[in-house]
Amino acid sequence: MEDRKCAECGTTLVGRSDKKFCDAYCRNSYNNKVKRADEKFIMDVNRILRRNRRILKHLCPQGKAVVRKDILDQLGYNYDHFSGIYRTKLGTYYFCYDFGMSPFIENSIKRARIVMKQNYVPSLDLWKVD
Numbered sequence: 001m002e003d004r005k006c007a008e009c010g011t012t013l014v015g016r017s018d019k020k021f022c023d024a025y026c027r028n029s030y031n032n033k034v035k036r037a038d039e040k041f042i043m044d045v046n047r048i049l050r051r052n053r054r055i056l057k058h059l060c061p062q063g064k065a066v067v068r069k070d071i072l073d074q075l076g077y078n079y080d081h082f083s084g085i086y087r088t089k090l091g092t093y094y095f096c097y098d099f100g101m102s103p104f105i106e107n108s109i110k111r112a113r114i115v116m117k118q119n120y121v122p123s124l125d126l127w128k129v130d
């Protein structure tokens with residue numbers, strides 16, 4: 001029979017074949033590590049979303065604005081993360097909470113429309129075919 005080792009400390013396990021840890025201490029510290037790693041990812045994404053929102057709010061004090069992509073880049077906007085999406089005939093808005101940006105190109109310059117979310121945003125039908 002193959003040696004089974006504790007998932008936390010690597011000690012060879014004896015006893016029940018479904019045992020994964022030597023004791024409650026190892027089980028707890030293993031589970032805590034997994035939980036921390038899980039929560040770290042969520043916290044990192046939340047941090048990015050907050051910073052994105054702060055950038056959009058800063059650039060859009062009147063509730064509507066158009067900016068060059070360069071400006072967003074300089075401020076460290078992260079395009080990979082958003083909390084909501086809203087499609088219009090003119091483009092797609094990527095929201096970070098209550099502020100959204102919609103990329104477009106005009107005179108070969110990359111720009112973005114920024115808007116503050118209205119109270120009413122229709123809910124999505126993700127399975128709708130255009």
Ligand SMILES: [Zn+2]
Pocket residue numbers: 006007008009010011021022023026
């Ligand atoms: Zn152990």
